[in-house]
Amino acid sequence: MKRFIYIITDRNRNNLHVGLCSDLLKTLDFYKQMPTLFFDSAQQLNRLVYFEEINNEDMAMERFKYVSTFTRPQKEKLIRSVNKEWIDLTLGLNLESGLRQRPVMRPSVATTRRAVTF
Template sequence: MKKFVYIVTDRNRNSLHVGISADLIKTLDFYKQIPSLFFDSSQHLTRLVYFEEFKTEMQALSRFKLISRFTRMQKERLIRSCNPDWVDLTIGLDFEHITMNRPLSNQVKLPLAILS
């Protein structure tokens, strides 16, 4: 079963939270539904800015522990290495989730010339 190590942030990039999850989409939905009792809207951790996928829980846990010990600057460097504009990666995950779970007959078929 796949495991993910991820970093989420708020819209102002003030907070960086490192987490580990087996279902990244469900975890991100949870973050979006956290009651606003604890945070104002600018502090909601709703932007996925970094994630890694692992095949085993042990690999993911080891990486999670390492990234959790990173300083703020190290986490920012890690994020910028693959997401320099701090784009919310949730959109891509949603698209992949939708297309991967749709029956093949409903998927768009590309001509072979485009694929090669």
């Protein structure tokens, strides 16, 4: 089963929170629904700035424990290695998940066939 290690921050980059989850989009939605879960509303964690996808649960847990022990400068270096501008990666994830969903109704295919004459 896939696991995601992520770092999420507030709009001023004051707080960096490391997390581990199996469904990144659901977790980000949870942060939106519970804006004052960890901090007050001024420091709402709402910007995904880093994530890793790991296919093995044990390896994911070990990596999570390792990244959780990082100091702030180490976390910033990790983020800047893949996201120099600290842009919110949620936008790309939402776009990608929207592309993967199948349309609700498929267009009907004409069932009548024309006879081919030579």
